[in-house]
Amino acid sequence: GAERRSSSSILVAGSLNADTFLPISRLPSSGENLTLLSNVQPLVDVPGGKGCNQAIACAKLSTATQQSPRVAFLGQFGNDAVSEILKEALTSNNVDIKLCGKSKLHPSGRGYVMIVPNTGEVSAVISPGSNFYGWSAWGVSTTKQNKSRADDDDDLQQPSVLTDEQIEGMVSSFSLLQLQCEVPNLVNLRLARAAKKLDIPVILDVGGEDRRMDRELLQCCDYLIPNETELERLASHYDDEQLEDDITIQKAIDQIQPLIGKSLDVTTLLKNTRRLQKNGANNVLVTLGAHGSILVTKHSSILYQPSCPLPSGSSVVDETGAGDCYRAGFAVALLQQRQC
Numbered sequence: 151g152a153e154r155r156s157s158s159s160i161l162v163a164g165s166l167n168a169d170t171f172l173p174i175s176r177l178p179s180s181g182e183n184l185t186l187l188s189n190v191q192p193l194v195d196v197p198g199g200k201g202c203n204q205a206i207a208c209a210k211l212s213t214a215t216q217q218s219p220r221v222a223f224l225g226q227f228g229n230d231a232v233s234e235i236l237k238e239a240l241t242s243n244n245v246d247i248k249l250c251g252k253s254k255l256h257p258s259g260r261g262y263v264m265i266v267p268n269t270g271e272v273s274a275v276i277s278p279g280s281n282f283y284g285w286s287a288w289g290v291s292t293t294k295q296n297k298s299r300a301d302d303d304d305d306l307q308q309p310s311v312l313t314d315e316q317i318e319g320m321v322s323s324f325s326l327l328q329l330q331c332e333v334p335n336l337v338n339l340r341l342a343r344a345a346k347k348l349d350i351p352v353i354l355d356v357g358g359e360d361r362r363m364d365r366e367l368l369q370c371c372d373y374l375i376p377n378e379t380e381l382e383r384l385a386s387h388y389d390d391e392q393l394e395d396d397i398t399i400q401k402a403i404d405q406i407q408p409l410i411g412k413s414l415d416v417t418t419l420l421k422n423t424r425r426l427q428k429n430g431a432n433n434v435l436v437t438l439g440a441h442g443s444i445l446v447t448k449h450s451s452i453l454y455q456p457s458c459p460l461p462s463g464s465s466v467v468d469e470t471g472a473g474d475c476y477r478a479g480f481a482v483a484l485l486q487q488r489q490c
């Protein structure tokens with residue numbers, strides 16, 4: 151394995167979306183209709199999706215550094231014209247798409263991003279399309295009760311399901327696997343399992359669908375990366391945890407809380423990371439937007455990294471994909487560090 155992986159390479163498996171940006175003066179409240187801002191053009195069919203964003207960011211960061219890891223993307227293109235735009239975005243940034251499939255029956259995933267241009271604040275709704283329904287060759291069944299089997303993508307063309315050995319074969323030439331939650335859980339689980347068997351580190355971004363994760367998936371991932379909302383959402387799927395009367399934790403709370411301020415409760419955050427670790431998670435890296443990030447290692451070390459301040463005179467115009475860039479930066483740095 152180590153010999154085959156001598157050159158560094160990242161496999162990003164996940165979603166691709168064609169994003170539509172809807173500029174509005176503020177995010178709507180429940181039940182409220184808002185009209186688009188008249189002075190900012192809505193943007194349509196912008197390449198996006200967490201997987202696609204992370205793959206391109208990894209490739210850009212890799213080119214910018216001395217050691218240039220190869221970056222490949224594994225996802226499912228839709229059956230529509232916009233999939234060509236997504237393909238072009240990946241290939242023109244040197245992302246290898248040989249492992250990708252194309253859904254015969256489902257359109258590309260779409261992101262509808264409400265954006266407040268004054269603050270850069272965003273909120274999105276996702277239509278998953280082929281990101282969810284294009285994986286029948288991976289054993290994912292999308293057949294619903296009132297849906298005929300013929301509606302299941304590729305079921306008719308793809309009689310056999312990929313074996314574990316075939317998936318291991320796909321993963322084996324890479325030195326790092328990066329996942330998110332905008333594709334079915336089973337796809338992530340099968341890939342993470344294969345990577346774990348081959349001793350390839352796995353990063354799982356919790357961003358995407360709200361879902362409980364099996365202990366096995368959590369155990370297969372070396373780094374689980376939620377933002378603070380995703381951390382809370384994911385932790386709520388598991389039993390509550392008392393923080394042990396641990397001096398390291400108390401010291402960390404005392405040190406980090408004043409740096410972050412009152413808007414985030416570090417005790418709750420650490421309780422939630424513990425909850426995930428009790429349920430199988432290894433290292434948990436929580437991103438906190440402008441507040442920075444906190445890494446809680448599986449050996450209970452707690453590291454706080456503040457965010458870089460904006461250059462003076464500049465302001466945030468669009469937060470879309472900020473988390474994807476952070477995760478890509480982390481992946482590339484982790485890989486480079488492992489190779490030193």
Ligand code: RIB
Pocket residue numbers: 165167168169197198199200203260261274276332470471472473474
């Ligand atoms: O992380 C940002 C991405 O999330 C957007 O590109 C959108 O498509 C959603 O998947």
